Amino acid sequence: MPYLFTCPHCQTKTLVEDRYSGLTGECVTCGEPIQLPDFAKQPASLAGKLNERKQLGSLVAAGVVLVLLLCMLYAVVRHGGQTVAQLQTNRARTASVRNLEKIAAALNAYAADHGTYPPPYTKNRSGQPSQSWRVLILPYLGEDDLYELLNLGVDWDNPMNTNVAYTNIPAMYAHPDNGSRQRFSESAYYLVTGPGTLFPPTGPLSPGNLVDDPAKTILVVEASPSMTMGLWTEPIDVDVTMIQGIGGTISDIGGLLDDGVAVATVDERGHFVADTMPLSTLRALFSPRGGEPLADDTLD
Numbered sequence: 001m002p003y004l005f006t007c008p009h010c011q012t013k014t015l016v017e018d019r020y021s022g023l024t025g026e027c028v029t030c031g032e033p034i035q036l037p038d039f040a041k042q043p044a045s046l047a048g049k050l051n052e053r054k055q056l057g058s059l060v061a062a063g064v065v066l067v068l069l070l071c072m073l074y075a076v077v078r079h080g081g082q083t084v085a086q087l088q089t090n091r092a093r094t095a096s097v098r099n100l101e102k103i104a105a106a107l108n109a110y111a112a113d114h115g116t117y118p119p120p121y122t123k124n125r126s127g128q129p130s131q132s133w134r135v136l137i138l139p140y141l142g143e144d145d146l147y148e149l150l151n152l153g154v155d156w157d158n159p160m161n162t163n164v165a166y167t168n169i170p171a172m173y174a175h176p177d178n179g180s181r182q183r184f185s186e187s188a189y190y191l192v193t194g195p196g197t198l199f200p201p202t203g204p205l206s207p208g209n210l211v212d213d214p215a216k217t218i219l220v221v222e223a224s225p226s227m228t229m230g231l232w233t234e235p236i237d238v239d240v241t242m243i244q245g246i247g248g249t250i251s252d253i254g255g256l257l258d259d260g261v262a263v264a265t266v267d268e269r270g271h272f273v274a275d276t277m278p279l280s281t282l283r284a285l286f287s288p289r290g291g292e293p294l295a296d297d298t299l300d
Helices: 046-114 144-149 159-167 279-286
Strands: 003-006 013-016 024-026 033-035 121-123 129-132 218-222 260-265 270-274
Touching (some): 046 218, 046 260
Antiparallel strands (some): 003 013, 024 033, 218 260, 260 270
16 A cells, blocks of 8 residues: 655655655655655554545645646646737737827818828928928827927927927827837828829828728828838838838838738728738728729728
8 A cells, every 4th residue: 555755855745655665766856865664664553544544635635736726827828828918919909000090080180171181291491301291280189289399490300399209209109019119209100102192292182082982091001111210200101112011121011010000091990901911902902093992891
């Protein structure tokens, strides 16, 4: 019959078969040398047997609890960790989509007042980019005080403006994912400009110029393009002729969320687009007048 042996070094209790009685070896738990007693010579009084059985029952119960705890720990580490990570990812996606919806609404409000969407940038007297559209729509985002702090009479990179921009970024322009590649003062959201877009070289269009479905025409996107100063006021956007996909290079859209990109369409709805979307479909979504046939669930 098995006997209960307690290691004198680590106090681990182990059931040992009587055939190992009197042998020496190493503890299976701590590795220290042990000498097993001669179980056959030990007294077997009724009290001793009862005590032994009690210890054995306690040991079995403790073993069952330990196994259950280990299983729970394994489940938390393996699956719970994944669940927490997925929750964080979903939360960042949702928050980024909400930012884009607010920006899209501001762009549409600007268009309602001015007849067209804002230009990607204004120009100074030398014909060079002066102020970004992100500055122009600040009043439509409820950022009137910040708009007043910026001097539109000088360029975006004038110290009068950079000092303000470095310490004041509208919440809607900042990416919600703290682990993203976005810098503190850098915008996460951009227009897609160029031939065949809402913002062609000839000037911005208006919502009324659309031929395609507003629900299938992208207005503003999440991106992380190469920037010189990393300021949200910098007049820089994404050139449609440079886009090769989602999140692949600094010229693409995306790159801030895993597996895809957040966008908003002309109808002010936000979407998450998987990075597996074909480039041809993506380009069709940037076109407001292309007439490309797109399935109703393209952005679902």
